[in-house]
Amino acid sequence: MLRQRTIKTAVHAIGVGVHSAKKVRMTLRPAGENTGILFTRTDSLKACALKATAHNVCDTTLSTTISHKDLRVSTVEHLMSALWGLGIDNLIVELSSEEVPIMDGSAAPFIYLINTVGVVEQAAAKKYIRIKNEVTVRNGDSFATLKPFAGFKAGYTFVADHPVYNRYPKRAELDFSKASYVDHVSRARSFGLMNELEQAQRMNKCLGSSLENAVGVNDFNVVNPEGLRYNDEFAKHKLLDAIGDLYLLGSPIIGAFNGYKSGHAMNNQLARKLLETQDAFEMVTLNGRDREVVRPILQPASAG
Numbered sequence: 618m619l620r621q622r623t624i625k626t627a628v629h630a631i632g633v634g635v636h637s638a639k640k641v642r643m644t645l646r647p648a649g650e651n652t653g654i655l656f657t658r659t660d661s662l663k664a665c666a667l668k669a670t671a672h673n674v675c676d677t678t679l680s681t682t683i684s685h686k687d688l689r690v691s692t693v694e695h696l697m698s699a700l701w702g703l704g705i706d707n708l709i710v711e712l713s714s715e716e717v718p719i720m721d722g723s724a725a726p727f728i729y730l731i732n733t734v735g736v737v738e739q740a741a742a743k744k745y746i747r748i749k750n751e752v753t754v755r756n757g758d759s760f761a762t763l764k765p766f767a768g769f770k771a772g773y774t775f776v777a778d779h780p781v782y783n784r785y786p787k788r789a790e791l792d793f794s795k796a797s798y799v800d801h802v803s804r805a806r807s808f809g810l811m812n813e814l815e816q817a818q819r820m821n822k823c824l825g826s827s828l829e830n831a832v833g834v835n836d837f838n839v840v841n842p843e844g845l846r847y848n849d850e851f852a853k854h855k856l857l858d859a860i861g862d863l864y865l866l867g868s869p870i871i872g873a874f875n876g877y878k879s880g881h882a883m884n885n886q887l888a889r890k891l892l893e894t895q896d897a898f899e900m901v902t903l904n905g906r907d908r909e910v911v912r913p914i915l916q917p918a919s920a921g
């Protein structure tokens with residue numbers, strides 16, 4: 618039987634919120650079986666917790682924000698993506714402010730942080746969402762879809778007609794029984810055009826954004842002196858986002874994701890539509906032969 622996982626001991630990080638530019642202290646704490654991923658705010662007077670679920674998503678403008686009653690947490694997607702990558706089911710995420718720290722704009726610092734304390738298996742069986750029938754959401758020519766597949770694979774096509782973006786691959790597709798999320802996806806950073814950034818900052822968004830936590834693109838080049846981490850870093854970051862947004866389903870997916878020009882809003886619409894479509898999925902636990910089939914994807918070696 619594949620079992621649920623949490624972290625061995627608490628671990629801390631300090632960073633800034635990419636939208637608020639506020640300094641934030643984050644503490645990850647182990648959580649009991651069947652807890653899920655819970656967010657708490659140490660700056661909130663009310664000692665309540667906010668569960669990371671697709672139904673708690675309240676805003677998808679430039680990042681994914683969850684809220685319940687008056688508790689609100691923004692920019693959860695890169696942390697959620699890292700938690701999927703390490704197979705973490707149960708965790709308390711304590712924040713001193715409204716936003717998960719952006720770190721370097723990718724999921725890699727969260728992976729590193731968790732690996733410093735290690736992951737521990739719990740007694741209860743891990744639950745997976747197995748896709749039984751295709752579910753698709755569309756908006757104009759954009760779409761996001763989940764289909765049945767024995768394992769987990771994800772593909773994304775990033776379409777933006779811009780001379781710099783046009784120099785790099787538009788499509789990233791990985792079968793996670795063959796490719797490691799930690800090696801091939803987790804390091805892909807957020808990105809954007811420098812003039813889009815100025816526009817966002819006029820709307821009081823991206824106030825903490827810099828070349829330390831994003832790839833900046835001007836009319837001619839990638840602005841960051843270090844260049845890109847992967848040749849297809851743009852498409853891979855969109856894949857990283859989708860994996861994090863879909864992990865708000867509460868369990869890892871057994872199936873195939875495909876996105877075309879989709880973003881946080883469509884990822885959330887897809888998650889909600891899946892949950893509303895009774896014959897589209899079933900909750901399963903894995904053992905015996907299944908375990909061998911999906912082991913490389915669903916029990917990453919780096920989490921041991």
Ligand SMILES: [Zn+2]
Binds near residue numbers: 694695807854858
């Ligand atoms: Zn992102």
